[in-house]
Amino acid sequence: MKRIITGGLLAVALLFPVALADDAAWAPETFTLGNGMEVVVVPDHRAPVVTHMVWYKVGAVDEASGKSGLAHLFEHVMFKETEKLGPEEFTTIVQRNGGQLNAFTSWDYTAYFERVAKPQLGKMMELEAERMRNLKINDDPKGPFISERDVVKEERRQRIENNPGAILQEQVLSELWKGHPYEITVIGKMDEVAALTPEDGMAFYRKYYSPENAILVVAGDVTSDEVRTLAEATYGQIEPTGTVDGTRKWAPVPLLSETQLIVHADPKVRQPIWSRYYTGLSQTRQRRESYALDVGLAVLGGGMTSRLYQALVEDKQIAIDVNTYAWTTLHDEGPAVISASPVDGVSLDELDAAVIAKVREVLAEGFTDAEVVRARNSLAAEAIYGRDSQSAMANTFGSTLALGGTVDDILNYPDAVRSITTDEALAAVRKVFGEDRHYIESELVPAEGDQ
Secondary structure: OEEEEOOOOOOOOOOOOOOOOOOHHHOOEEEEOOOOOEEEEEEOOOOOEEEEEEEEOOOHHHOOOOOOOHHHHHHHHOOOOEOOOOOOHHHHHHHHOOOEEEEEEOOOOEEEEEEEEHHHHHHHHHHHHHHHHOEOOOOOOOOHHHHHHHHHHHHHHHHHHOOHHHHHHHHHHHHHOOOOHHHOOOOOOHHHHHHOOHHHHHHHHHHHOOHHHEEEEEEEOOOHHHHHHHHHHOHHHOOOOOOOOOOOOOOOOOOOOOOEEEEEEEOOOOOOEEEEEEEOOOOOOOHHHHHHHHHHHHHHHOOOOOHHHHHHHHHOOOEEEEEEEEOOOOOOOOEEEEEEEEOOOOOHHHHHHHHHHHHHHHHHHOOOHHHHHHHHHHHHHHHHHHHHOHHHHHHHHHHHHHOOOOHHHHHOHHHHHHOOOHHHHHHHHHHHOOOOOOOEEEEEEEOOOOO
């Protein structure tokens, strides 16, 4: 076992929205503008409100070596200044029109959104089209790029370097994805962010921010014809740059070649946390098997009715919490995790032994059909209920298409997950948590003398 005692670093936390169900009442419509921009329209006529999103097929995975944080920094710069919009005017216009706005960066994509009353949709398209091609980037120390670079550095200090759990998770993920493009932390490493130049920003902008590399998603009180008319008048007027060749740095994530222990101690830690990270699955690469893994993990450690919670929290009372989960919505394989926190007086070694013994026992005896039916129905129901949220719909369609998935993948999800068999769910969990698999064990503990 390779042992690492570290004060390492973490990536930006992401939300991975649930998939949606197939329902003719809100069936999406898709089309492509002449410049290559994909468009998805998801009607929802319950209120005169729309969620407008632009997804760019670029994220941390596309950054060059030594340029970590560039995609995330660029997300910040996009809100600053364009040829027609003064500093911060983009945000001011949206808010004065009663709208909400934000953006986020992942390893796989960058997305921008506004939620506004329906009459403001055209204005939102005008604003996004303006910053798609006319962003200002210069070397002014108080200008948009350098000032936001300092903002990102401060964000890293507050969100990562001042958070013991974030520090530990970043180091674990760096080891899990070592040698893979996901090893690049989304928020960026401090020294590499500090070294990013306006020239780096302009090259990134010219290469990736182009209509043929973007997906427009509009969910809300609109029709496909209304969106098409507005989109053609705004985004449709932008000439593609021709710099986007469609290639990404995605690659299968190799299995871990050795077992490691990473410990992070910090005075701010009050409750120890023990975790094991295994190489998991991806819906993009192993769609049905990843669904089976999600079902199986729900049975094993997915809540208070799960096998692990009942055994270790309710019965033995040696843990205050225990759960299993997997990051299956990245393009490439993410982690599958077993995690637990001990009650006072129980060491992490004792907790480790008890959790793993129970995992092996459950996987040896198998799941019951009733457990699997309950888990898969819960996942399907969560997806169906997701359609009640415009933002969930817009996020799901945008992220799925940005990863190379299809509308049918989303529409078919509830039926697909409900068709997972007990044997499939058990096989997926046995494979990922197999005794022949290496893993990274992490321990978040109080600093010496603080226990």
